[in-house]
Amino acid sequence: MAGRHLQVEVMDAGIQFTLCFDGRRLLAASTGNSPDLVFRGNVYDFLLLAARREDSDTLFFQRRLKVEGDTEMGLAIKNFLDAIDIESLPYHRLMDKFLNHGVRLYEWIT
Numbered sequence: 500m501a502g503r504h505l506q507v508e509v510m511d512a513g514i515q516f517t518l519c520f521d522g523r524r525l526l527a528a529s530t531g532n533s534p535d536l537v538f539r540g541n542v543y544d545f546l547l548l549a550a551r552r553e554d555s556d557t558l559f560f561q562r563r564l565k566v567e568g569d570t571e572m573g574l575a576i577k578n579f580l581d582a583i584d585i586e587s588l589p590y591h592r593l594m595d596k597f598l599n600h601g602v603r604l605y606e607w608i609t
């Protein structure tokens with residue numbers, strides 16, 4: 500994965516950013532680089548994914564999360580994210596609370 504670029508697009512918010520892996524950590528990368536993989540979705544779908552209220556396969560098959568590019572890289576990233584033990588992360592309770600409030604707020608305003 501080192502040197503590969505992942506672009507994330509939050510379509511309804513007009514947000515786009517690119518990440519790369521330097522072999523040790525994830526870094527912000529110039530958006531001028533041609534991404535190897537692109538994830539596209541809306542705010543609500545990314546919130547559901549981050550809050551683990553919905554899994555990526557469901558969002559993908561419902562065509563709410565779009566993945567373009569290197570499918571092998573996409574599968575590797577999906578498996579990596581699925582394997583993260585959220586409870587082992589610092590501040591996981593605060594993150595859970597924040598994400599779940601975000602989901603409820605989004606549902607309330609739409």
